[in-house]
Amino acid sequence: MLMAIDVGNTQIVVGLFADGGAGVGSGDLVHHWRVATHSTFTADEFALQLSQLLALEGLDLGAVSGTAVACVVPPLRLALREVIGRRLPGPSVILEHGVRTGMPVLVDNPREVGADRIADAVAAYERYGGPTIVVDFGTATNFEVVSERGEYVGGVLFPGLEVSLNALSARAAMLPRVDIAPPRTVLGKNTVEQLQAGVFYGYGALVEGVCARIVAEVGPATVVATGGLAPLVLGASPVIDHYEPWLTLYGLRAIYDRNQADD
Numbered sequence: 001m002l003m004a005i006d007v008g009n010t011q012i013v014v015g016l017f018a019d020g021g022a023g024v025g026s027g028d029l030v031h032h033w034r035v036a037t038h039s040t041f042t043a044d045e046f047a048l049q050l051s052q053l054l055a056l057e058g059l060d061l062g063a064v065s066g067t068a069v070a071c072v073v074p075p076l077r078l079a080l081r082e083v084i085g086r087r088l089p090g091p092s093v094i095l096e097h098g099v100r101t102g103m104p105v106l107v108d109n110p111r112e113v114g115a116d117r118i119a120d121a122v123a124a125y126e127r128y129g130g131p132t133i134v135v136d137f138g139t140a141t142n143f144e145v146v147s148e149r150g151e152y153v154g155g156v157l158f159p160g161l162e163v164s165l166n167a168l169s170a171r172a173a174m175l176p177r178v179d180i181a182p183p184r185t186v187l188g189k190n191t192v193e194q195l196q197a198g199v200f201y202g203y204g205a206l207v208e209g210v211c212a213r214i215v216a217e218v219g220p221a222t223v224v225a226t227g228g229l230a231p232l233v234l235g236a237s238p239v240i241d242h243y244e245p246w247l248t249l250y251g252l253r254a255i256y257d258r259n260q261a262d263d
Contacts, residue, residue: 001030003050003064003088004252006116007071007080009139010162011228012037014053015249019065026257031057032246034228039075043082050083067092068256070115070248093256095119102258105152113152117144119251120226121152126254128222128242133214135207135240136247137227139163145214145221153218156210161199161229168195180232204236211239 002017013034018027033053054060067088071077084092095115103122121144124132134144143156169177178195188194215221225240226247
């Protein structure tokens, strides 16, 4: 089975793909987990967490025959490499500059583009073709744009929902921290509802506005939402065509397959 690991700044998403007729991880996504990121994890702690997640489904690390990783937290990259080397001896792909993705990255410095963003773009194009816009609601709100020919042509970065709310409550003494939830109406009748309306409708309008400007440059595009916070604003963004919570995992599987096929 292929284990795909997406290490983000706030959360780690782990998925397990069944082995299909075409080889390791060519089957369905059969298990997935989402846990908090701890940037101080050692290799042993990381291995323990992976073992415990697998144990929830009656599995162990021996069930893993291949590994694909995207990591945007530098302190955890060394720990992940050690885990793969010691505990997951099968073929592995760590998505970084130089790894074959099958997607040209047409930006000034391709090294600056996060591994998760490339995985999202690869999966979106594989599933929906192009032009495609991926909106990833995570620590940051990322927009990734893929051309009709399957090229990564650029993106947009914006502070994420939680980051914005946390910054506001930290800087405004009278404003409380609130749960992110859809409000009853646009016009809030109290401070909590007003903050929730600002996040829900504000980020919905952000998605609509940015996507409209992107479409003006690249033409009509399919809009795909992903990320742990996406469900909180889907109802406020009618421009979103598809919601795929495990998009990054599918991108990692596709990149893993391409690198194994080219070996």
